[in-house]
Amino acid sequence: MSVERVGVFGGTFDPPHLGHLILAEEIRERFGLVEMYFMPCNQPPHKDSNNLTEAKHRFAMVVAATLHNPGFVVSSIEANRKGKSFSIDTVRQLQEHMGDEVQIVFVTGIDAFINIETWKDHREFLDLCHIVVVSRPGHGFEEVAKMPTWISDRVVDLREGDLLPQEQLEQCPDGEWHVFLSDAVHIDISSTEIRERVAARLSVRYKVPDEVDRYIRANGLYRSAGKPRETAS
Ligand code: ATP
Ligand code: MG
Numbered sequence: 278m279s280v281e282r283v284g285v286f287g288g289t290f291d292p293p294h295l296g297h298l299i300l301a302e303e304i305r306e307r308f309g310l311v312e313m314y315f316m317p318c319n320q321p322p323h324k325d326s327n328n329l330t331e332a333k334h335r336f337a338m339v340v341a342a343t344l345h346n347p348g349f350v351v352s353s354i355e356a357n358r359k360g361k362s363f364s365i366d367t368v369r370q371l372q373e374h375m376g377d378e379v380q381i382v383f384v385t386g387i388d389a390f391i392n393i394e395t396w397k398d399h400r401e402f403l404d405l406c407h408i409v410v411v412s413r414p415g416h417g418f419e420e421v422a423k424m425p426t427w428i429s430d431r432v433v434d435l436r437e438g439d440l441l442p443q444e445q446l447e448q449c450p451d452g453e454w455h456v457f458l459s460d461a462v463h464i465d466i467s468s469t470e471i472r473e474r475v476a477a478r479l480s481v482r483y484k485v486p487d488e489v490d491r492y493i494r495a496n497g498l499y500r501s502a503g504k505p506r507e508t509a510s
């Protein structure tokens with residue numbers, strides 16, 4: 278029986294930008310994922326929610342950003358679930374819904390993954406699905422080697438070896454889950470930069486899709502610079 282694989286790409290998407298879209302498409306293609314599920318969260322567990330844009334706006338912007346790609350799907354699972362959005366709850370819910378014939382590949386940037394030990398039930402989470410960790414300017418993969426061995430032992434560094442990402446996935450025995458490191462993308466854009474540029478009345482053209490640019494302006498988002506939102510966890 279051949280399994281179908283779908284990607285799950287979680288984030289705050291405040292707002293979605295071209296870095297998100299380019300990485301999602303690249304990973305979808307390289308890993309042979311039939312669809313990439315964008316998962317805008319309700320409340321991010323590791324950010325201060327005070328300056329967060331309402332979930333309805335973030336969700337609408339992700340819909341606008343992904344509309345023209347049939348390989349992209351936007352899921353409302355997290356946006357509709359009250360409270361903090363924990364990835365493990367999302368993956369479990371999706372697995373129940375999709376059944377055994379669909380394998381979930383969870384996609385995250387390296388800056389988020391290095392904090393995995395602070396994620397809810399992270400040990401169980403790593404036993405549920407494959408994870409693809411994507412490089413990001415300013416964050417090296419060296420951090421992963423410093424993680425506890427039970428995590429670093431699962432790592433498959435795609436920069437080494439000859440197999441294509443999809444072949445690597447296909448070779449994994451049933452029930453054996455890995456953390457794949459991919460340096461497929463190097464796009465130096467962040468939502469923080471977009472928010473700051475809008476607050477400073479600077480253009481965000483070519484950094485976000487036109488639809489998102491229009492949505493931001495039509496709804497007057499990010500016009501006043503908020504406090505820094507990352508909190509220590
Ligand atoms: P913020 O600056 O508000 O934290 P962000 O650009 O990091 O925004 P998030 O919504 O926090 O966007 O990120 C969602 C996911 O996408 C995270 O796993 C993050 O690491 C990843 N990501 C975002 N931008 C990039 C990028 N340019 N390159 C690689 N990964 C990225
Ligand atoms: Mg971030």
